[in-house]
Amino acid sequence: MERSTYIPAERQKKMMEYIEANTSAQIHELAEKFHVSEATVRRDLDDLDHQGMLRRTHGGAMKVDKSASYESAYSERISLMMAEKHRIAERAARMVHAGDTVMISAGTTTYFIAQALSHLENLTLITNDLYIASQIVLPHTSTLVVTGGTRRPGQQGLIGAVAEHMLWNTHVDIAFVGADGVDPIGAVTTVSFEEVSVKRLMLNAAARSVIVADHTKFGRVAMARTCEFNEVSLLLTDQGLNPELLEKFRRINAEVELA
Numbered sequence: 001m002e003r004s005t006y007i008p009a010e011r012q013k014k015m016m017e018y019i020e021a022n023t024s025a026q027i028h029e030l031a032e033k034f035h036v037s038e039a040t041v042r043r044d045l046d047d048l049d050h051q052g053m054l055r056r057t058h059g060g061a062m063k064v065d066k067s068a069s070y071e072s073a074y075s076e077r078i079s080l081m082m083a084e085k086h087r088i089a090e091r092a093a094r095m096v097h098a099g100d101t102v103m104i105s106a107g108t109t110t111y112f113i114a115q116a117l118s119h120l121e122n123l124t125l126i127t128n129d130l131y132i133a134s135q136i137v138l139p140h141t142s143t144l145v146v147t148g149g150t151r152r153p154g155q156q157g158l159i160g161a162v163a164e165h166m167l168w169n170t171h172v173d174i175a176f177v178g179a180d181g182v183d184p185i186g187a188v189t190t191v192s193f194e195e196v197s198v199k200r201l202m203l204n205a206a207a208r209s210v211i212v213a214d215h216t217k218f219g220r221v222a223m224a225r226t227c228e229f230n231e232v233s234l235l236l237t238d239q240g241l242n243p244e245l246l247e248k249f250r251r252i253n254a255e256v257e258l259a
Helices: 008-022 027-034 038-050 070-078 082-093 108-117 130-135 161-168 193-204 243-251
Strands: 024-026 054-057 060-063 101-104 124-127 143-146 172-178 181-183 187-190 206-212 224-227 234-237 256-258
Touching: 008 024, 008 027, 008 038, 008 060, 024 027, 027 038, 027 060, 038 054, 038 060, 082 108, 082 206, 082 234, 101 108, 108 124, 108 130, 108 172, 108 206, 130 143, 161 193, 172 193, 187 193, 193 206, 193 224, 243 256
Parallel strands: 101 124, 101 172, 124 143, 172 206, 206 234, 234 256
Antiparallel strands: 024 060, 054 060, 181 187, 187 224
16 A cells, blocks of 8 residues: 655655656665555656656666757657557548648647648648647648747746637637546546646637547546546547557547547
């Protein structure tokens, strides 16, 4: 039984401080220090890795070079599960038609979706991701809209009051929103409380809302709850999803599609 008195956010902060001070740490070492299971440590390290706060290694984690550029960290994350992300993007693109208005949240899976949509004419593409905005080239008949807002430290997603105000006054045909955790009990979650408001507004702005995440995000619960399953139209993932986990989603009537 876990005996930790830390809430998850505080525990992750303490883990980061420990890893920073010691350069690296092993899972069993962190489990013993923070009085939690090794499974909990793995989840915490995965969340911190997704935030770019550390680098996961076999059996543990190591601190990252703070002088490294965000793009370098981004390129590492975008290369993970690349084939699966491409398949998800191809399926997502088939949901969109020329002339649609599309919302895309910050993230690596969503980057591939934006890329897959870049050939469509008369498209309006709205995103809060500076990397997507800088890399995607649309036809001259299409329009790219960036939400504005405050860039999160070390990230490319825009958050805050400016982004939220823009999204509050927007309606789109479809929104593709990424997730760090999709769990039958924990619902849809993300690693940062700061992202939740923007993601929720994106989902609420859409006639059809789609959560996109590769199968490694399923069965995981990240720190901040984004939404319940009945608040979105579809969960889109890849064929690698565990059949037993898929059955759990179907039992709670969550709409899941495998690309």
